[in-house]
Amino acid sequence: MGELTVWQIAEFLAAPFAASLILTGIHTYLGVHVVERGVIFVDLSLAQIAALGATIAILMPFSDGDPHSRSVYWVSLAFTFIGAAIFSFVRTKHARIPQEAIIGITYAVASAAAILAMSKSTSQAEHLKDMLVGNIIAVSWPDVFKTAGLYGAVGLFHYVYRKPFLAISMNHEHAEATGLNVRLWDFLFYASFGFVVTSSVSIAGVLLVFCYLIVPSVAAMLYAEGIGRRLAIGWTMGTVVSALGVCLSLVLDLPTGATIVCTFGLVLVLMAAARPLIKPRLNR
Amino acid sequence: MQRLIWLAVAAGMALSLQSAHARAGINVITSTEDLASLVREIGGDKVSVEALAKGYQDPHFVEAKPSFVIKLHNADLLVVIGRELEVGWLPPLITQSRNTKIQPGSQAYLDASLTARILDMPTGQITRAMGDVHPLGNPHYWLEPGNGRRIAKAIQDKLTSLSAGDAAYFAQRFTDFDRRLAEGEKRWQATMAPYKGLKIVTYHRSWSNFADVFGLDVVGYVEPKPGIPPSPAHQLALTQEMKRQAIKIILVEPYFDLQTPNKIARDTGARVLVMPPSVGGVKEVQNYLQLFDYDVSLLVSAIKDTGAGR
Numbered sequence: 001m002g003e004l005t006v007w008q009i010a011e012f013l014a015a016p017f018a019a020s021l022i023l024t025g026i027h028t029y030l031g032v033h034v035v036e037r038g039v040i041f042v043d044l045s046l047a048q049i050a051a052l053g054a055t056i057a058i059l060m061p062f063s064d065g066d067p068h069s070r071s072v073y074w075v076s077l078a079f080t081f082i083g084a085a086i087f088s089f090v091r092t093k094h095a096r097i098p099q100e101a102i103i104g105i106t107y108a109v110a111s112a113a114a115i116l117a118m119s120k121s122t123s124q125a126e127h128l129k130d131m132l133v134g135n136i137i138a139v140s141w142p143d144v145f146k147t148a149g150l151y152g153a154v155g156l157f158h159y160v161y162r163k164p165f166l167a168i169s170m171n172h173e174h175a176e177a178t179g180l181n182v183r184l185w186d187f188l189f190y191a192s193f194g195f196v197v198t199s200s201v202s203i204a205g206v207l208l209v210f211c212y213l214i215v216p217s218v219a220a221m222l223y224a225e226g227i228g229r230r231l232a233i234g235w236t237m238g239t240v241v242s243a244l245g246v247c248l249s250l251v252l253d254l255p256t257g258a259t260i261v262c263t264f265g266l267v268l269v270l271m272a273a274a275r276p277l278i279k280p281r282l283n284r
Numbered sequence: 285m286q287r288l289i290w291l292a293v294a295a296g297m298a299l300s301l302q303s304a305h306a307r308a309g310i311n312v313i314t315s316t317e318d319l320a321s322l323v324r325e326i327g328g329d330k331v332s333v334e335a336l337a338k339g340y341q342d343p344h345f346v347e348a349k350p351s352f353v354i355k356l357h358n359a360d361l362l363v364v365i366g367r368e369l370e371v372g373w374l375p376p377l378i379t380q381s382r383n384t385k386i387q388p389g390s391q392a393y394l395d396a397s398l399t400a401r402i403l404d405m406p407t408g409q410i411t412r413a414m415g416d417v418h419p420l421g422n423p424h425y426w427l428e429p430g431n432g433r434r435i436a437k438a439i440q441d442k443l444t445s446l447s448a449g450d451a452a453y454f455a456q457r458f459t460d461f462d463r464r465l466a467e468g469e470k471r472w473q474a475t476m477a478p479y480k481g482l483k484i485v486t487y488h489r490s491w492s493n494f495a496d497v498f499g500l501d502v503v504g505y506v507e508p509k510p511g512i513p514p515s516p517a518h519q520l521a522l523t524q525e526m527k528r529q530a531i532k533i534i535l536v537e538p539y540f541d542l543q544t545p546n547k548i549a550r551d552t553g554a555r556v557l558v559m560p561p562s563v564g565g566v567k568e569v570q571n572y573l574q575l576f577d578y579d580v581s582l583l584v585s586a587i588k589d590t591g592a593g594r
Contacts, residue, residue, distance in 0.1 A: 012353055012380075119512045135348050138376035255347040 016256060017246050019139045019147065019203060023212045024238030026151045026196055029158065031217035032230055033189070036169040038100065043197045043213050045103045046083050047206055048110040050198040053079025055117045080198050084190030088183055134203040137256040143203055150199060154192050165189055166227065208257045212238060215264040219271050241267050310446055313359040315370050316343050317564040318426045319396060319435070321572040323363060325461040326439045330450050339564020342539040346373045356381035361446060363439065366397035367423035392446065399438045400431040403492045427561060428493035429469045432572050436461055468573050472498070472580045479587055483529050485522065487536040487545060490561055503529060506545050514544065526552040532590040537561050557586045
C-alpha cells in the first residue's frame with residue numbers, strides 16, 4: 001500500500017467539488033427566481049414532498065423496499081409534480097393568502113405524512129431518511145455526469161424560455177396583464193425546479209441545497225440589480241465558497257456538507273460587512 | 285489563489301497521512317469501536333486499527349467526514365458489523381474509497397456477523413404486523429460475550445490469511461483473549477445470577493443478545509422505531525404493562541432522546557438507565573471486556589437501588 005500523493009487526494013475531492021460546481025450553476029440561477037418571487041422555502045417544501053413520495057414508494061411491494069430502485073424515483077418525481085401543480089394553482093386562485101403560507105403548510109403536512117408512512121414500515125425505517133438524503137463527500141463520477149446532463153437540459157430549457165420565466169418572476173401582475181398563461185408557466189417553473197431540487201437533495205442533502213439556492217443570489221443582491229450581474233456575482237461566490245468549504249472540511253476533518261453551509265454563512269456576513277466600503281465605488 | 289490553497293491543503297494531508305502510515309503493520313479500519321477493540325486484542329502490534337464510528341455515536345447514523353474516505357482508501361482490511369447496521373452511511377464511502385480490496389465480498393472485507401449468533405431472525409414472510417424487523421436479524425449482536433469470541437475468531441482467521449507469517453502470534457493472542465473472556469463471562473454471569481428472569485423494558489431492540497445471555501426478560505420497547513414517536517396507544521399499553529408487572533428498569537442507549545422514556549418512568553415509577561452499548565460510549569469503557577464489566581455493574585447497582593430484584 002503506497003502513500004497518498006497530493007494528486008490522489010485532489011482526485012478524491014474532485015468529484016464532490018465538481019458536484020458542488022454543478023449545484024452552484026443551476027441553483028444560483030433558480031435562486032434568483034425564487035428570491036424575486038419571495039418563495040424562499042419552496043425548495044424545502046418540494047424536497048419534502050419528493051421524500052414523502054419516495055417513502056411511500058419504498059413501502060409498496062413493487063419497489064422491493066429498495067430505496068434506489070427506479071420505481072421509487074418515478075413515484076417521488078410524480079409527487080414533486082403534484083407539489084408543483086399545487087404551488088402554481090394556489091398562487092393565481094387565492095391572492096389573499098400568501099403563497100409562503102401554503103408552502104409552509106405543505107412542508108409540515110408532507111413531513112408528518114412521511115413519519116406516518118414510516119411508522120407503517122416493517123423494516124429499515126431508521127435508515128430511510130439517511131438514504132434519501134445524500135452526502136456530497138460520497139458522490140461518484142457517474143452521479144456527477146448524470147446530474148450535469150440533467151441540469152444542462154433544465155438550464156437549456158430555462159434559457160430558451162427565459163422571457164416568460166423572468167417576466168413572471170420579476171412582475172407577476174404585469175406578466176398576467178400581458179396575456180401570458182401564468183399558471184402554465186408557473187407549473188413549468190415549479191416542475192423543473194422540483195425536478196432539480198429532488199435530484200440535488202439526493203446527492204447533497206437538504207441544508208446544502210437550500211444554501212446553494214438562496215445564499216449566492218442574496219449575496220449578489222447586495223451588490224447588483226440586473227439579472228446578468230447578479231448571476232455573475234452569485235456564480236463566483238458559489239464557486240469560491242465551494243472550494244473553500246471543501247478545503248476547510250478536509251483540513252479540519254469536519255462533515256463536508258455542513259462545513260460548506262457554514263462557510264456560505266460566513267462569506268455572506270463578510271460580503272455584507274464589506275458592502276459599505278465597496279458599493280459606493282461601484283455606483284460611481 | 286484558489287489553486288494555491290488546494291495545493292497547500294493537499295500537501296498537508298499527504299504529509300500527515302504518510303506519517304500515520306509509517307506505523308505500518310496491517311492497516312485495519314472497523315466501522316465501530318467494539319470491532320476495533322477486538323482487532324487490537326488479536327492483532328496486537330502487528331496491526332494498526334481505527335474505528336470510523338465513535339462509541340458514543342449511533343452506529344445507524346454517522347456523519348461522514350472526508351478522512352473516512354481516505355482511511356478506507358488506505359485500509360488493508362475493513363471489518364464491519366453488517367446486518368444492515370451501517371447501511372445508511374458506509375456503502376457509498378466504500379465505493380468512493382476506490383480500494384478494490386475492501387469492497388463487499390472481496391478478500392479484505394470482513395462481515396463480522398457471518399459467524400456470530402444472530403437473534404430476531406424473521407422466519408417466513410415478513411409482515412407489517414411484526415413491527416420493526418431487521419430482515420437480516422438483530423445487528424446489535426456484539427453485546428453477547430460469546431459473539432465477541434466468534435468475532436475474534438473470524439478476525440484471527442482473516443488476519444492470518446492476510447499475513448500468514450504471523451499465524452502463531454495471532455493464534456496465541458486469540459487463546460489469551462479467549463481465556464480472559466471466559467473469566468469475564470464467569471464473573472458477569474455470577475453477578476447477574478440472582479436476577480435471572482428480571483423483567484425490563486428497553487428503548488429500542490438493541491439489547492436482545494445481552495438480555496438473552498444474562499437471562500433478562502425484555503417485555504416491551506419504548507420506541508420500537510427510533511425517531512418515530514410511539515403512538516399514544518402503545519405508550520399507554522406499555523405503561524400499564526410496566527405497572528402490572530412492576531418493571532423498574534428502562535434501558536436506553538446514550539444517543540437516544542430521553543423525553544419519552546422519562547415520561548414513562550414518571551408514570552410508572554421506573555428508572556431510566558442510560559447504558560453504553562459500545563466501547564468508547566463512556567470514557568471508562570476502553571475495550572470489549574470493560575464494556576461488560578461496566579454495563580453489568582451499572583445494571584446491578586440500578587437493580588439494587590430500585591429494588592427491582594426483589
